[in-house]
Amino acid sequence: MRSTTNASGPAVRLALAVGSVTALLAGCGEAPARSFAAVPVNRPVTLVPVSSSPPATPAPSPAAGVPATPGDFAGCRDGDCEARVRAGDTIPIDPGLGVDEISVVGLRGDAARIAFTGTSTVVDGANTSISRSCYNDRCRVRGALTISTSRPGRIGDVGLRLTRVEGDSALLVLQPAAGE
Template sequence: MPTLARLIAAALLLTLAACADSSATPTTTPPTTAPATATPATTTPPATGSATPGTASPPPPTASTPTPSAGPQAADRNDLAACKDGDCEVDIKADDRIAIDKRFGVERLTISSLDADEVRVTLLGSSGGLQVEGMNVSVSGNCVNGRCRDEGNLSLAPGRPGRINDLRVEVTHLTDDRAILRLSPE
């Protein structure tokens, strides 16, 4: 009989012998070398909180408030209202809306999206008054029921600022899910 078959037969015999005499006290047997394809006849029950075989583990509990990302903090933190006067430094994330005083010719900035490479901003301004400089700029006029506005898009990245009318717009810090946006009048 080949060695592998003997090892499997011995392991099976020991397992069956242990199961047959359930009243006997368990004894420790010296470990035997079993082939990688052999599977034990009994399994240890899973520890409390772990998944049973064949099921997915439950997700770990999450905190109700996100922890701030490592890195610099904006002077105005996440107080987007601080930008109303055109002079602020705020933490931003996708879908944030920033209201700007109409005297700057732009009413609102919306953070369309951001990733590790750039922040994409959608602009809404008064008709004919939106002048934009920067990366990936587009500006168009839109009239609905006699009410005209300018709409535009602008991309920003650290070291690549933009300008919206008389406002300098720059990103000073950028990660996959947050950025620091600085607005300052020119």
């Protein structure tokens, strides 16, 4: 007949747990880890002075003619400008160009995801999606596309080109699209 002994109490449970861990580690051929009791409490600490000198490479200055602050996009209304943009920025465009506004949805690597509203279904870029809804012969178009430094895009009569992405901002060039 098999007999069972029940051990109780915190000390017994701790001893069983430590013994089990030690047996497992010994079975794997590794030395058991040091317990926290063996770690010295008062080790010397070495402080390293923090330098207050400016970084060796200065931050690039904004290009001439480019809005220095995001949100200053009044010069882009005619669809011909350079703008420093960040995710969340919206650029109003003259509706006569087939697009009412362009919004930067996000920046990743050397690419930007652009959303737009307008009337033109002439859209070119990567990962393009558009939807069109009409009421009483008045149609509205919503869509999105991805452009990159190596792949420009187009919405209506506005060409889009991404010249560079730097951190959380990018330089976006809008120009009249070549007629087809």
